[in-house]
Amino acid sequence: MRLGTQVLKWMLLAIAMIAISACSTTLDKKTVFEDNGLAIKGYDPVAYFSQQKAVEGSPRYTTTYGGVIWRFSSATNQMTFMKNPQAYIPQYGGYCAYAMANGYVVSSDPQAWHIRDGKLYLNYSKGVRKTWLEDADAYIRRADKSWQEKLTADQQS
Incomplete structure (x- = not known):
């Protein structure tokens, strides 16, 4: 039974990444x-x-x-x-936090949210949020870096 659970988990993660890739975009000066x-x-x-x-x-x-x-x-x-x-605006302008951690800019679902250390994070879906919560601290570090890189690149274009 454990193998079936792991397979299902990996299938859901693969589906989420496909959705993220299909919906990704560049910032194009949109920070919210x-x-x-x-x-x-x-x-x-x-x-x-x-x-x-x-x-x-x-x-x-x-x-x-x-x-x-x-x-x-x-x-x-x-x-x-x-x-x-600034205290209430979602991190990464409200784009999906998990996608941002992976270098993508993707829409979010207002129902797929999480507050950590007084900051609001939104995700593409509740399923993606579940993955996000498995290691939110690491994802936040990666997403913070990715967001700053995207903002810097956007300002230079």
Whole structure:
């Protein structure tokens, strides 16, 4: 039975890497992932910290920061964000943290999230997040390096 579990794990990892490769892109001066102009696909970045869950934002509570629109589930969360946006913006601009650790720029799913050391990380899917969590510290070190390299290359182009 253990062999079957390992095979399944490797198959899921292979599928995730294929998805990452198929969806990868360059930064092209975009430092925040957006979908139809919305950061985090319209989810409230403050709610991950205050409610420990992914909460959809409302068109009623919005602000523009970093060239994209951020939505919030309440006026309180909106004001909290506006006081210190950098505390709530997902790492790597909201692109998939696992993909970034592997040198790719890939979209993320707001439901596939993780907070570590006061920072929000998003992943491509919940399955990818599971892999990410197996060695998040090592992935963070690699993703930090990859993100800085991409930002530097983007600035030079």
